[in-house]
Amino acid sequence: MIINKHIMRTTNEKQVLQQIVNAGPISRSQISRNLSLNKVTVSDIYSQLLHEGLIREVGHGVSTRNGGRKPVMALLNVGYGYVVSINILRQRFSMITSRLDGRSENYASVSTRDVDLTTVLDMIDEKIATTVAESDNRLLGIAFGLDGTIYENQILGASLKGFKNFDLAKYFSDKFQVPVILENLANESAIYERDFAGEGVYRNLISVTIRDQVSAGIVTEGHLYRGHNGEAGNIGTCPLADRYQEKSMQTVNQYVAEGTVLQRIMAYQKLDHVDVNRIRRDYLGHRPELLAILDEFSYYLAKVLGNLSNTFAPDAIIVNAPILELLPEMMDTVRKYVDDMSIIRKAPLLLTKNAKEASLKGGASAIIHKALGLDDLQLTFSNQRSAVLEGVES
Template sequence: MIINKHIMRTTNEKQVLQQIVNEGPISRSQISRNLSLNKVTVSDIYSELLHEGLIREVGHGVSTRNGGRKPVMALLNVDYGYVLSINILRQRFTILTCQLDGKSHDYASVSTKNVDLTTVLDMIEDRINQVIEQHENKLLGWAFGLDGMIYDNQILDAGLKGLKNFDLAKYFGDKFNIPVVLENIANQSAIFERDFSGEGVYRDLVAVTIRDQVSAGIITNGHLYRGHRGEAGVIGKCPLADRYQEEANETVNHYVSETAVLKQIMACQQLNRVDVNRIRRDYLGHDQKLLQILDEFSYYLAKVLGNISSSFAPDAILLNAPILELLPELMDDVRSYVDKLAIPRKAPLLLTKNAKEASLMGGASAVIHKVLGLDDLQLTFSNQRDVVLEQLES
C-alpha cells in the first residue's frame, strides 16, 4: 500500500489542531502521546500553528514525577478571529457572535414582520457591518440557519417565500469574501447537542425542533446524517392519523408545529398576538380549554417521538421547542403518552439546555469546523479543564 505523504501530513496537522481545541491547555509531549505521533512531527506542526497565530502559549504545566523542565501549554487563540451565526425565521432573524472556542456573546433578535425578503437581506447586511465595526478581530465566516431543506449549501426548499433556490451563500460570500455555511435549523440543533454536551455524550441522537415546521436533525455515530439531497428529518410533512378518526390524516405540522398550536391558543384566549405570560398563567390556573389544546399537542408529539425512537434507536431525543421551554411540565405528559405506545425502543426524551441559542451555536460550530479545516473531526466546546499553569516569562 502506497501512502500519500501529503495526505498523511494534512491528517497529522488536523489531528494536532483538534487536540489543542478539545484538550487545551495541552503540551506538545501530551499531544504526541495522545496521537502516537513522534515529537519532531508534533513540534513542527505546533510551531507552524504558533507562527500563524492560530494557537497561543499560556503558561507552564506541572513537571513529571521525575522532575525535568515544565512543559509549555498551548490553547487555541480565540483572538485569531470570530464567526457569526444567523437564523432567518418567519418574522425575525437572530444573530450570535462566537469565539473559535465556541463561547458566544452579543445575541440579538431583529423583527422582520411585514418586511419583504430584499429588505431582510439588507437588514442582515447592515447588522453584519455593525458587528464588524465593533470588533477588532477578523470575521472568519458565518452560518445561516433556516426552516427548510438544504443540500450542498443550496436551499432546495424553504418555509420563507423567496428563499427557495436563492443562492444565499453566494450572495453574502461574494459581498464579504469569507466562507458561508448553510444548514437547516434542526441540523444545527443536532450539531449543538453533539458538540456542546461534552465529549462522547451523544454519538447517536435526534434533535427535534418545533417552530413553523417540525424537523429532526440526526446524528449517527458522531456524524450529521442528511439523507438523499438533504431530505432526512423533514418530518413535518409526514401524515399523522387523527386521534379520533384514524381514517382522517393531516400532517405533523398541522398537529404539532408551534405556529399551529399558538394559533389555537390565541383563538382560545381571543387575542391577536401571543401572550406568553397569559399562556403560563392560564396553564397554572388549569384553564380547561387551554389544557385541552396542550393535551392534543402532547399526544401528537408523543406519536412523532415514538416513531423516531423506534426508527433510529438514538441515545436520546432532544427537543428544541419554545412552547416546551415555557411549559416544561408538558414533558411529563409527552413522556406518559410515549410510555403507552407499543414500541420496543423508548429513547430518553430531554429538553435542550438552550432553546433560544442552540441552533445558532450549532451553526457557529459548523462554520468553526469549516474555517479551521476540521470538517470531518469532532470538536468539543466548553471543555473546562483544571490545569495548573505558571505565567510564561516575557
C-alpha cells in the same frame, strides 16, 4: 495553515489542532502521546500554528516524576477571530457572534414582520457590517440556519417565500469575503447537542426542532445524517392519523408546528399576539381551554417521538421547542403518551437546555469547523452561556 490560503491539508495537522481545541491547555509532549506521533512532527506543526497566531502559550505545566523542564502549555487563541451565526424564521431573524471556543456573545433578535426578502437581506447585511465595524478581531465565517431542505450549501426547499433556489451562501460570501455555510435548523440543533453536551455523550441522537416546521436533525456515530439530497428529517410533512378519527389524516406540521399551536392559543385568549406570561399563568391556573390545546399537542408530539425512537433507536431524543421551554412540565405528559405506545425502543426524551440559542450555537460550531479546516473531526465546546426565554416565536 488555516483559513482561505492556509487551509489545513494533512491529517496530522488537523489532529494536532483538534487536540489543542478540545484538550487545551496541553503540551506538545502530551499531544505527541495522545496521537502517537513523533515529537518532531508535533513540534513543527505546533510552531506553525503558533506563528499563524491560531494558538497561544499560557505558561507551564507540571514536570514529570523524573524532573526536567516544565512543559509549555498551549491553548486555542480565541482572539484570532470570530464567526457569526444567523437563524432566519418566518417573522424574525436572530444572530449571535461566537469565539472559536464556541462561547457566544451579542445575541440579537430582529423582527421582519411584513418585510420582503430583499429588505430582510439588507437588514442582515447591515447587522453583520455593524458587527464587523465594531469588532477588533477578524470575521472568519458566517452560518445561516432556516427551515427547509438544504443540500451542498444550496436551498432546495424553504418555508420562507423567495428563499428556494436563492444562492444565499454566495450572496453573503461575496459581500464579506469569508466562508458561508447553510444548514437547516434541526441539523444545527443536532450539532449543538453533539458538540456542546460533552465529548462522546451522544454518539447517536435526534434533535426534534419545532418552529415554522417540525423537523429532525439526526446524528449517527457522531456524524450528521442528511439522506438523499438533504431530505432526511423532514418529518413535518408526514401524515398522522387523527386522534379521534383514524381515517382522517393531517400532517405533523398541522398538529405540532409552533404556529399552529400558538394560533389556537391566541384564538381562545382572543389576542392578536403571543403573550407568554398569559400562557404560563393560564397553564398554572389549569385553564381547561389551554390544557385541551396542549394535551392535543403533547399527544401528537408523542406519536412523532415514539416513531422516531422505534425507527432509529438513538441514545436520546432532544426536543427543541420554545413552548416546551416555557412549560417544561408538559414533557411529563409527552413521556406518558410515549410510554403508552406499543413500541420496542423508547429512547430517553429530553428538553434542550438552550432552546433560544441551540440552533444558533450549532451553526456557530459548523462554521468554526469550516474556518479551522476541521469539518470531519469532533470538536467539543463548553456550554458557557445559559439562555433566558425572551418569548415564543410568533
